[in-house]
Amino acid sequence: MAPTPACIEIQDPRFEQLVLFNAELELLAEGFRWLEGPVWFGDHRCLLFSDIPNNRTLRWSEQHGVSTFLEPSDFANGQTRDLQGRLIQCHHRSRCLTRLEHDGSTTTLVSQARGQRLNAPNDVVVKGDGSIWFSDPLYGLMNDYEGGRQNSEQPPALYRLDPTSGIAEAVATDFDGPNGLAFSPDEQLLYVAESGAPGASEPRQSIRRFRVNADGRSLSGGDVFHRITPGWADGFRVDEHGNLWCGAADGVHVIAPDGTLLGKVLVPRRVSNLCFGDRFGSRLFLCASTALYALFTATRGATWQR
Numbered sequence: 001m002a003p004t005p006a007c008i009e010i011q012d013p014r015f016e017q018l019v020l021f022n023a024e025l026e027l028l029a030e031g032f033r034w035l036e037g038p039v040w041f042g043d044h045r046c047l048l049f050s051d052i053p054n055n056r057t058l059r060w061s062e063q064h065g066v067s068t069f070l071e072p073s074d075f076a077n078g079q080t081r082d083l084q085g086r087l088i089q090c091h092h093r094s095r096c097l098t099r100l101e102h103d104g105s106t107t108t109l110v111s112q113a114r115g116q117r118l119n120a121p122n123d124v125v126v127k128g129d130g131s132i133w134f135s136d137p138l139y140g141l142m143n144d145y146e147g148g149r150q151n152s153e154q155p156p157a158l159y160r161l162d163p164t165s166g167i168a169e170a171v172a173t174d175f176d177g178p179n180g181l182a183f184s185p186d187e188q189l190l191y192v193a194e195s196g197a198p199g200a201s202e203p204r205q206s207i208r209r210f211r212v213n214a215d216g217r218s219l220s221g222g223d224v225f226h227r228i229t230p231g232w233a234d235g236f237r238v239d240e241h242g243n244l245w246c247g248a249a250d251g252v253h254v255i256a257p258d259g260t261l262l263g264k265v266l267v268p269r270r271v272s273n274l275c276f277g278d279r280f281g282s283r284l285f286l287c288a289s290t291a292l293y294a295l296f297t298a299t300r301g302a303t304w305q306r
């Protein structure tokens with residue numbers, strides 16, 4: 001076997017099939033405050049990502065480096081694209097989800113549920129039927145750094161936003177801090193990061209796995225799937241084989257569908273969130289605290305061709 005790059009730590013032989021012997025971790029840009037929400041736009045050959053404390057959405061491309069895409073961004077955090085390719089953003093400050101239309105206007109998709117204002121929508125994913133699933137923890141309301149202190153009107157929850165009715169229904173409420181989320185490639189399973197109650201002495205922190213019921217819109221299960229150490233799970237993505245690539249305090253942890261830690265990508269900074277992108281969906285983009293990194297891999301993101 002060829003030696004692996006210094007950034008790769010193999011813990012299970014299956015990981016050797018997912019990484020390249022000749023690809024190193026690349027530092028693409030730095031000097032930010034706290035990065036989150038990476039989303040790849042293949043048609044524009046660029047990555048969009050959130051610099052939450054600086055209240056801006058940034059764009060990176062191989063040709064032009066970093067530029068500003070939206071400022072102010074209303075403290076945008078998690079981002080994704082819908083089935084029509086439009087940008088969906090979670091906003092802390094105005095406690096809502098928005099969609100950037102093809103003509104450049106912005107539509108607010110949802111700002112309340114269960115008769116109350118949302119807390120601070122954190123992360124979002126779009127299912128193959130067009131429904132928008134998002135987490136609504138308290139984190140973005142708790143300090144001035146990521147949007148400004150505000151009062152909560154309801155407990156944290158996980159929601160499914162129906163694209164036709166525009167109504168958000170809670171699909172899981174047994175959460176202290178729902179955060180990143182992603183479906184398995186066949187969309188039979190939904191993984192959700194539980195990042196724990198803010199300030200708790202022993203916060204409940206794990207990745208939980210739900211089964212999507214036959215109706216395609218409700219969940220069952222939700223047991224602990226894996227615990228990240230060191231750190232805890234914030235954001236993650238699933239590759240074409242169903243493995244989770246999850247941010248951690250020491251980089252990226254890759255977890256097999258059976259829950260085994262296959263290996264790590266070691267990164268000098270804490271990784272909050274990541275996504276697959278580039279021409280073939282095989283390049284991993286890492287939002288790592290104050291810096292943006294990338295790594296070419298031997299796998300592809302599960303949904304990169306959407």
Ligand code: MG
Pocket residue numbers: 036078122123179180234235273
């Ligand atoms: Mg998050």
